[in-house]
Amino acid sequence: MSRGVLALALGCAMVVRTAGGAEIPEAELARPPTAERVAALLQEASVTGWVDIARQLEGVAPRLYEKNGPAALAWFYLHRWARLFTTTENEIVPLWIDAVNRAKAGHANMRRSYPASDKTLAQDWPRDLQAYVLGSIGFSDQFFSLIQPLDYPPGVFAVLRGLWTADPKRFKECPALALAIAVVYDVPPPPGWPHGQVGPEALSRQLPDPAVVMAFFANADMAGAALHRLRRLPAFELKFVVDLCAPPAELTWAQQTIQTPLASFAKVYDLIRYRRDRAEIGQFMWPLPKYELPLILQQGGICVDQAYFASTVGKARGVPTLLFRGAGLDGRHAWFGFLDANGRWQLDAGRYAEQKYVAGVTFDPQTWTDINDHELKFMTEGFRKLPTYKTSRLHQFFAEEYARLGDLRAAAGAARSAVNAEPRNQAAWEVLIGLRQRLAAEPKEIEGLYQDAARAFARYPDVESGFKDRLIKSLRARGQTSLADAAERETVRKYTQTERSDLGVQQAQEILQRSLQHDDLPGRVKTFYGVLNSFGRGAGVEFFDKIVQPFVDHLLAGGETREALQAVNRARQTLRVEPGRQLEAEFNALLEKVQKAQR
Template identity: 30%
Template sequence: MCSAELHPLYAQAVTPVPSVREPVEVTTKEGARLISSVGTVKLPAGIKIQVVGTKGEDKLEVVVTNIRGTVLRSATDFDDRSKGVAAGTAPVAPTATADQKPTADPSRAPLGSATQTSPPQQVTAGASPQAGRTADPGGADRGSLDERDIPNELGILANFRLPLSAPARTAAVQYAASKDRWFQLSRGMSEPLVSDVSSGLVDQSGWRDRLILATIFSWLGTTEERCIAALALRPPESLHDFRMTPAQEKTYRSMVTAGVNSLDATFRNEMCMYFLGSDRSKWPRGKASVGSRLEAAPLEAMLVKKEFCEALVQSVSEKDYLPGVFMVLQDLYKRFPQDFFEYQNLAIAMAIVYDVKPPTDWPHGQVKDGLLRLTTEPWVELFPYFVRKDRDKALYADIKTLPADILKFLVDAPIPISELEWASNNVTTGRAVFDKLYSSIRYDIERLRQGRFDWEAGPYSLESIKRMGGICTDQSYYCYISAKAKGLPSLIFTGIGVAAGHAWFGYLRADGWYMNAGRGDEPSGQAMDPQTWQVISDTQLAFISTRQSGSTAYQYSRNMLRLAFLPVRELSDEKRRRICRLALESSPEIPASWYAVAELLERDAGRTIELRSHYRSMSDQFSKQLDIWAEIQRKLARLEWASGSESRAKAIEEDLLRSRSDIALDTAREILRRMQETQDTESVLKRYRKYIAEYSKLGGMTFYRVAVPFVSDLIRSGKTSLALDVLRDSTACIPSDPDSPVRAQYDAVHAWLTKELKRRGAGESLGDEEQKRERRRARLDTL
């Protein structure tokens, strides 16, 4: 720390300087002095410097920097060469004491190098950030910055006591974009961030500014090949009708264990087709960075906005396809530059939803092919629709005040905008009673009795549903889209009850999420998170709704999690765990910090004891959020099985089997799958029959959650004949009512299996597409 006697406004003689909360630029006058730990140095007049902060009660101690953010600590900072620096031509590295001169010219030092400016420290310490190189997010070493290429104004990036000004942001973006040096600049900011994680700097806006910018730059420096590979790491159950071959499943498991930078060419192309569609211009371009695909002007306009960057980092997850996110943002900015920042959360929500195309079975998989037209670039019509309706005050919610991770449940409607216009003009139900809209759609009981679960009555439109009626999926879809048209985030829930599967909807009321519209007596439900198209439970949604995202503790926790996973080579897994634990201790109610610690512990086979303890603590923390509790208990059971602790594993599974009915049945299903890998067929069948008898009173829930998955597993392993026998064993949980949807489902699967066995007996076979259609008619792949 240094102190300085400055302009009379701030200091006269030995009069203490008043506390400076914001950086104040001053120009030195005759007689100004720099007071260091060694002695007092006279400063030239006319030097532009900044008073950044004060420290100490009994003596004058002021942190002083030049206008580029370089800390001024000694006379050598004001020699003839450095006078130009103080005027703003180049950054200067700090020296240890007032009488020490730099041994090398640091004015061209790369960010993050040992000679680059560090956050202000005690003068006598003389410590600088640890030099080093970080791991490339794309898997390749891109080298270090060329010292001769660094613009002078980037020196401020390393001084965390100063907020990042718009000119500094602009300079950084222009430099990185012109030379594709996103990753290197991210590294230059990240390494000092990591070195100062335990200091008070993390609470200052300058530190947070650089963390956010380093995070975004690391995304832009990631190779596109890595991005498509990351999509492959989404759990297989989230891929809907995408089916991996056994070899691909093996590849998937190895990727989950070891991480991935690239994919087998065939698998890669299949993933691109599934997630991105047939337009190959959207496919990844090998080792090219995400930033290299983008235009400099829109990117600069976005990243120079501090509030936009904060909202973006708050919203993007590790499961998003980064090229898609930034391409949607770029397109929206170019099309709607006047509205983009006013509705920036709306734009970000569209980017995180439409980074990949929606799954082919959107919205619920019960519409005959060709009857529902999906748009290819939904944001082009959706963004101006919501802007116009908001300005016309035609929306029930104030969409400008909602964060992107709530608005994503508003914009996930990849249908012609005419559908939303129809609902806007024809639906008049108020926000407080919007759940009543569900019962306004006539229930088609005859269609249910005939087992015709798919909509086949012409184009699947809101007007058609209103006129003709429908079953629960159609009622839910009608309300789900109508809510969006009125500015209410919404989603469709599905659940399995005793009598049948059921669908209902949830929407955002003025006092939070209401998730029981049309629900009935279903014990639990799940929906699709449109950001990832993965399952999200109602309890997880409730957490999103109630979290205190604006609290200091929450922001600190989120910042630590971002820091822990920056691509810095010096960050060992042990250091990352320590940082994640800081996040956990700050906000233990946030599941993300618990999952992050678990992920890092799972990487190290030698930390079984620590991982077991962590799982137990996490189970205790979330004992009232049963979905999270059950997930962690299953992880704990798997850990005990893997470590040979059979008795502990069985005890955990017994607790799960006594839990809520859906959790018990899902546990039974997992036990059967584990047994298929380790035990003989007769033992597995005996346990299956035990579960069918034990849970037969749950009817359709048991059939859908235990019988159908077990039958599907047998079919996939080529045991079709055994699958038919197992299906017949499940009749105890089939309702006797001939009009029951569960019985209709049973009959459909039974007929398909019987037909398949006859075909095989006759030596016949179907092509892949025809077989897929038949399996869908039997509803094996969509349950």
């Protein structure tokens, strides 16, 4: 549909005729779809199917958007549901598999194959569930904002159907909870979740039954046993409550036993006695045959057990929590984060400030991929609740809709409106950049967009660095090597001199990896020492993990044992290596490995 066709349509009375011949007059389109209209569409779909209805509704929302119609978003959601109701597994599953492969999000606990059929996603949905989602703007808003390409659509729809069938009243009372469960329970969690320091015989990595989880938290909320009012939390936060590894019996035990208030919930971490004896002998795996909350409280544990206990107790008590793992100056550590009573994420519970754990990594239970604490802070920033962000998201949705309809210029205009309304809408920048690329914009224009986006996210280094990295790659791809090198060095220097030295190390790692792929041995050695001297002074375990260890292993693989020994010794002199700390042990082990290779 071209913009010219839209403009022509706007000059006439807007009347929509559905597949069954029923008219939707312009006056009705000025407000969200009524319950009567939804019922009529459902009745019509039972006779003709959703394909024709979706086709007839296709241009309605864009025309309302062009007129700044207040109901544009509601009709947009109605049309998106109609399209989803016509989507078959054969159409959607290959797209999901491609997204998983591109993101490298597959893991050993997933099925080896995901067969698909001509069955539509909502084919098994009862009619009253279809009516509910079609008529609920609130549920639609959360659903279409939360759903991601890595969500397995048949799994999400199946969980929603199961929760509705089990208790429709509970579903309608706690729709965000139902949605959170659906996007977490669509595929199984990976083998290393929630952490890798307990064997599978002691801890089953299986999610509970979704209906049991729904009942547990809905009842806890009703009884006042949850520290947050779960009905008031959005699905994005509730997904960090329902990602449960412990069975309901342990959750009930936690509710009854651990009475720490939310105001001081960080103290739950210290309820677990730290087992120095295990740490001193290097017993980092849980040594007992069972890994249960009461047993951990009784036996004590190391930092990862403290973090697991605190985060799981938090979930049991209705608190969104995360278990973080990270590298500091001289060791690795685990801690936890939680949503406090003011709706702010506290991400440093059990974290040692003096060790400068610059980034903690945790699982995003929706995708089972890693996110860090800084990314989480950005995703939960308060600007997302502002009217400007909601306006930006409206423009973004219609940019995507115009693109689907083939009107790329109208789509690019809507995307530009989205980033103008709220420059911190990252998804809108991605849509705009993608559209300009599809419109064959010159590389310099795309690089300008990368720079504009990076400036918009100057307060959010993880996002900023991503756009800067793409700028550097673009410059390099068109032969601007000097500009690319200068931008890369400036990026590394900026981040290594701030609290986000992990981003500097990440960029330095890319410099080294590029040298390993393209340079001869003298060039690789020169690059390593350049990176070490420029960015490794006073660095800790993360620099060792990402720069020193890989380079030494590379040299050993090529039989360059003499160079490997020199690299270890120089790195040991440059990094911050303190006696008796874990980093010293890491260097000792690496040195022994090199010396063994020399024999």
